[in-house]
Amino acid sequence: MxxxxxxxxxxxxxxxxxxxxxxxxxxxxxxxxxxxxxxxxxxxxxxxxxxxxxxxxxxxxxxxxxxxxxxxxxxxxxxxxxxxKWTPSGPTQTFxxxxxxxxxxxxxxxxxxxxxxxxxxxxxxxxxxxxxxxxxxxxxxxxxxxxxxxxxxxxxxxxxxxxxxxxETPVSLHLDALKQAILPIAITKPHVTISIHDSNNKSLLHIPSITTNLIPRHIMTLRAIYGSYIINRWQTVHTIVNGFDVKGTIAFDPARTKLAQHIIVNSKRLENFEIYKELNDLFTVIGLDLTTLEKRFNRNDLASLKLISQVETKFLLVTINSTSASGSQKCLAIIDQHAADERVKLEALFTETTATALANSSTPLAHPVRISLSDTDHHILAESVSLFRQFGIVYHLSSQKWKKPFVLLTHVPEIAMRKIIPTTETLDTKFAHKLLIGHINDVSKHRTSSALPDLSLHWSVAIRSFPVALIELLQSKACRSAIMFGDLLTLEQCKILISNLSNCMFPFQCAHGRPSMVPLIYI
Incomplete structure (x- = not known):
């Protein structure tokens, strides 16, 4: 060669x-x-x-x-x-x-x-x-x-x-990624209306341009992407430091997902998660020292609650000593009787549910629910059988010979039987899908813990591993069973409600994140 x-x-x-x-x-x-x-x-x-x-x-x-x-x-x-978009002097101010x-x-x-x-x-x-x-x-x-x-x-x-x-990737994950990517664009371009539909003309996202000064565009954007519940009360901040113009919005009520936290620099979301962690740690240390009427209480302040009276069969008028680094001041506040009792009942349900072996309450469905799967979901569910059984959820997967894989949901915990549709005696299919597919998606995105339920843990820790579909069931049950607007309470009932609220882990918001107590004025 x-x-x-x-x-x-x-x-x-x-x-x-x-x-x-x-x-x-x-x-x-x-x-x-x-x-x-x-x-x-x-x-x-x-x-x-x-x-x-x-x-x-x-x-x-x-x-x-x-x-x-x-x-x-x-x-x-x-x-x-x-x-x-390129000029002799360099790129223009474009994306x-x-x-x-x-x-x-x-x-x-x-x-x-x-x-x-x-x-x-x-x-x-x-x-x-x-x-x-x-x-x-x-x-x-x-x-x-x-x-x-x-x-x-x-x-x-x-x-x-x-x-x-x-x-094979769930459509919901594609949409979540799209919404996350659109958010910084929508916030930094408030004059632009963005409307997204699927091929059947179903609206997936609509972010209107600025039409009112009552609700800022970035608040409208957050609500459009995460839901109207994500932010109800907020404080805006603005400063200019060394030529950098910094504007921010801080919600008073915590969001359930850290995905709702955004730092946007030059129209792009900052992906350095260490900065987000440092900011969260900073807020934890210093608290939110906002305006007088929006100042937040801490749990220790609740020991000083004094009832004045029920107001319009909706609220409880109280006094409370609000403490801060500068001292203590007496404040006049109102407690939403429905939100407060909803919080009390929710934490009682969380305590009861996380201390119960849900596997023992597994209940067979009269009509098993069939759900089509992607190959990825089929694989994940095959590895998660024991995890779901701990919650009383039992299912059977199709064999590999099926061209289109599916799962057959046969058992759910007793608390999930509330989602049975009476007219058909079948489990609500959207609920079943969220119970299975929604949970494995939440676990894969680290929004929910993959740990097995531990009956020895406090509910605030144990609940992190529960499927969101079950948590929402408990939230709904707490809401429906709570004291309602229009319910006349005796003086003793008012005092019991205040006492129960004071013992809650998270006393300042209801099951759905709404504030249970609002300060009025310092006295």
Whole structure:
């Protein structure tokens, strides 16, 4: 063999293959693709962005009312390292400028861009199918307004492993990731309305632009993403230090998930979790020294509660000594009798439930519930049989021969029998899904402990391992059995309620996070 005439075996990869590899890094999911398109719309001065998000078809459709794209620029759109956001002095104040996002999407999907520039009388389109470009053409119908429509179809369809992974991931996780990524954009661009629907036109998220000064945009955004319960009372802070403009909002009532904590720098969420930990530790040490009427009490203050009277069969008027580092002051406050009793009953239920072996209360269902699964969920449930049995939850998984895996829920703890629908004598399917799939998702995202129930632990620790579906059942039971607005209480009943509230672990909020006590004025 003449080695001197052998061609070298290490060669430069073709440009198309190199782009495909780097594209998978730049755009790793349908969520990231959608966010890049939303950022492009905002960079084009859009005030309204509509998104259709389709996990099943691996497609996304983004429509905006921005300035649009010039027909001459369509020739270069989606080419690697081509951008309209770069100037000789450097990048403009936009989300993107590297010219990599659309190029990456175009190499991994069928990308169609239709746009009418604000200076043009008609729209133009271009279609890029896995880097194969069409000529710029006139679309059939775009409408009379300027703006852009981008349609991405079959993203990752030529990457079977990536495609399989996306389809096996629960849809709820895709939506959670999308909402988390949209939040900093929505907060820093309050003039933009963002609306997201699925392929059946079901609304997944709607964040309106600023329409009132009564509720700040960032509060509206938090409520849209996490639910209206996430923040009811808050304090805003603002300072300028060494040229840095810092604005913040602090909720008085704690959220159940740390995902609701956000530090946003230059329109992007800070992912350094050590900073979040330091801030939480700081608040724990110093407390929230806010305005006089919003000052929070501590549990030791509750020993000084003195009843004055019941007010309008809704509230208890009390005095309380509010202590702080500067001393103690007597304060006039009101206690919400329903919220307070709801808290008392909830903690009693938590104490009773966490000290009970739920496995012993496992109750067979007259009609087992069948739930379709992804391969990933099937695998996790197969490894979690003993965990669920500790809560009195028993299920049977389909064998591998089934093309579409499923689980058959056969037993639930006695407290879950409240979710039986009387007319059909069947367990509510949404509840069953949340009980199983919701719990394994919570455990995988570390929102719930994976530890087995320990009857020796205090309820405040033991409850962390319970499925959220069971916790919500207890919250609902506490609410329904609590003293209601309009219930006339005797003096003795009022005193008992105050005493019971004082002994609670978390006396200042009801089962659903609403405040149980509000300060009125110092006296």
């Amino acid at each position: 003449n080695i001197g005439h052998l061609e070298p075996s290490i060669k430069l990869l073709p440009d198309s293959l190199s782009l495909s590899i780097t594209s998978q890094v730049n755009v790793a999911s349908l969520c990231e693709c959608t966010i890049e398109l939303i950022r492009n719309s905002i960079d084009a001065n859009s005030t309204f962005i509509s998104v259709v998000f389709d996990i099943e078809q691996l497609s996304v459709r983004v429509t905006d009312n921005g300035n649009g794209v010039l027909p001459s620029d369509l020739e270069n759109i989606g080419l690697p390292y081509h951008s309209s 993107g400028f590297k010219g990599s996002a659309l190029a990456s999407i175009a190499s991994l999907s069928v990308l169609t861009v239709t746009s009418r520039h604000v200076t043009q009388a008609a729209a133009k389109s271009i279609r890029i199918s896995y880097n194969h470009r069409s000529k710029v053409y006139s679309p059939r119908d775009f409408g009379p307004n300027h703006g852009t429509l981008i349609v991405v179809s079959g993203l990752f369809s030529r990457l079977p492993v990536r495609k399989k992974h996306i389809h």
